[in-house]
Amino acid sequence: MNLNTTSLEFLFHPRSVALAGVTVTNPEHWTRTFFESLVEFGCTPLYPVNPKGGEIDGYKIFLSLKDIPGNIDYVISTVPARVAPSLVQEGFEKGVKAIHFCTSGFAETGEEEGIRLEAELKEAGRRTGIRLIGPNCMGIYCPTARLSFQAAFPKESGPVSFISQSGGNATGLVSQAMLRGVRFSKVISYGNACDLNESDYLEYLTDEPETSIICLYVEGIRDGNRFSQALQRAAGKPEVLLIQGGVTEGGARATAGHTGSLAGSEATWDALCRQLGVIRVHSMDEMTDILVTLLFLRLEKGRRAGLIGFGGGASVLITDKFEKTGLKVPLLPQKLRDQIRAYTHIAGNILRNPIDYSQTVDDVAKLSTTASIVSQWDGIDFVVGFLTPERASPGTKRLLFNIIDGISQGSRAGSKPMGLVVEPSLRPEEASYIFPLIQRGVASGLPVYFSFDGVASAINTVLNYYENRRSRSET
């Protein structure tokens, strides 16, 4: 099985979709998110199916697959586990090519009945030739195919694909990353992988021309050799980012209960990633930080940062964080310091790199000139701006958009890569003006980060990755 993975293309271009097991009576049931998402994305033709019949939002509910008038390419199923195998048979009779089983209650339960049902499901797939996604997963998000499992996901496509054993982590990454300008080509939440597995998806996406970065969240590997080969073939063509879940004893217990898989050890994964040129990642937040760095910071080489922002204590802490992480914050030459000092008063500012412009915050023209001087200095390789808007005075708060524009326009003079750190707030009233600032940074094409740790660690990881890639290509 799984030999013909290039044929996975058909998963991402179904001509018609049925939604088997859609909840008719309770519009708040979570299974309704599939229906709502597909409608929102304009997926058509779309056929909801439930033996109870009825209607949702003007859509007729078909009693079974065979009652549907046209052909069905793709079925999204939330039917109970016990009837899942018979749905495959029904799909076979209707000429269905693939079924995504969102349904859980299979081998991941560790219970006899679930294990038996998953074996039956797998056998039904093999017998009929219908390819199965899942069970126990959220399936496919592919904006060009108008497939989505969340109505709020972006409708535009982008260069990132994500293969995630967990549906929650798939939703989590897209939700986080979309706010920071990341768009996706194909996201596959694949769960228990009773038929199609991580290697199938990885092999397919390696050659998929719309994907230039593949993110992986994998809890367990069905065939270690095949997966290593797939990683090796993929790595560096698209960039590959890998989170391996369940690497600890307790974590492995969670993965066994989550998707019924067995995970490898921490050391195994570290060694494998280094060897293959895969970026190893440890949390969803880190994955997002690395994605925006790869996509929007456009680093080449060089670890020397120019830092421009607000707050003396903040300046010290971000600089310490950069240097502890292995980046450099070199001293601005006296000549450039004098140049800035000529029009900038010194009290309450720092003009050495880091630049703390706290006391000249209301003069955006000067800020922009200073950013321009710093960015044109050949002693640095990239610029990072940092803002703590929650602490700004009311007068400064009104200038925050201009400040972001001032730093980023000024920095453009040096044609250096530029990133921006904006400290978010928990408080709704603060979030209401900080979120638009983040959006402004994102709309300007900047990678936006939320913490000093996050920006320093992501830049360092990406630079290490590029260095590793260069040294591998030289040998």
Next chain:
Amino acid sequence: MNLNTTSLEFLFHPRSVALAGVTVTNPEHWTRTFFESLVEFGCTPLYPVNPKGGEIDGYKIFLSLKDIPGNIDYVISTVPARVAPSLVQEGFEKGVKAIHFCTSGFAETGEEEGIRLEAELKEAGRRTGIRLIGPNCMGIYCPTARLSFQAAFPKESGPVSFISQSGGNATGLVSQAMLRGVRFSKVISYGNACDLNESDYLEYLTDEPETSIICLYVEGIRDGNRFSQALQRAAGKPEVLLIQGGVTEGGARATAGHTGSLAGSEATWDALCRQLGVIRVHSMDEMTDILVTLLFLRLEKGRRAGLIGFGGGASVLITDKFEKTGLKVPLLPQKLRDQIRAYTHIAGNILRNPIDYSQTVDDVAKLSTTASIVSQWDGIDFVVGFLTPERASPGTKRLLFNIIDGISQGSRAGSKPMGLVVEPSLRPEEASYIFPLIQRGVASGLPVYFSFDGVASAINTVLNYYENRRSRSET
């Protein structure tokens, strides 16, 4: 100098306060935050001073200190650096005991004039006997004394004090920590420390009965031996948390520009903290996480966690994070698993520890019973609940308060320490229902964290600290 530090008590009980250099014409100027904060805190009598005269919000502006009718104990000054030394002389003539100079433009500029002015200021303090806070800092927040430099700080007092060389970091910690239930006795932003320095404040707070935790953000030490001795005497009486800023080459350059200090090396600080029993901290977020752990988690010993929350992928990642950090997530015994399984369906849940209750989220009674069973199990030492509210369905969102109550009430059965992780959101519309959830957790007396990294790292740090303290007290 600085011999009589017990006398610092007078700083925190001024009978009258003058505000020298208050901005009269521009109500949005940042110096107005002092006036607004003191009025908001009911600081009285309060005398604004500016040679221009006039009135603000019904307060008469006095032309100079000597024009003020009564005695003045304490002056908060935002006058320009060049007139700072003469203000000390004026204060002397008026019988002032202490002056806080917010004003910057002194030695931290690295420029000749600033260095000269700071020397003059220091000499004026020495000559007159007036104790000086600063210059280049935000001064004192002490709710019982009705002193504050931010109007929005809490008016209730609490067990934490903070000695911070940086005003921004002082504001940052109070602002973050107040949302998580932390209240402060005394916060001192002390800047360039031309007179009173970190050791003076530390020595005073060590014996101050309202303070049981001292946080320190220090960029440079005036007298290393005295500071080590002060740390040694303090450590463990109150708990001491220390962030050392400027430990890298670039960071040291920033501290030189920020508060004109010289910092020690990373290794020096690590060794010193281990030896003295001080908790070394590396960011403001980490400091807040450790504070809520010390204050509200009430750990004793033992690294074994019971984890209860929502999301399979989240369960795997939090468990991995705990175990990688050095905590344990032991397997729930079969007997207890059977007990929970008897009333909990298995599909989509994990019942092994971690407990993923995703599919029974709408039955709060069951959730509470399960939390109660887990918390009473003698195989764990503490319980952590975790929620990703942004990803919840609309039906679940309405239940989130009940879910927090269910987990925390259930967990009370086992009398185990309990913490809660709530993933925040950037989006104002999400923050508007997530922030009240955080407040609910805080109001229930729970330590609330915002990331898996944050909770695991803080618990591990506090357990290491307790172990270190026990082993030190045994030898």
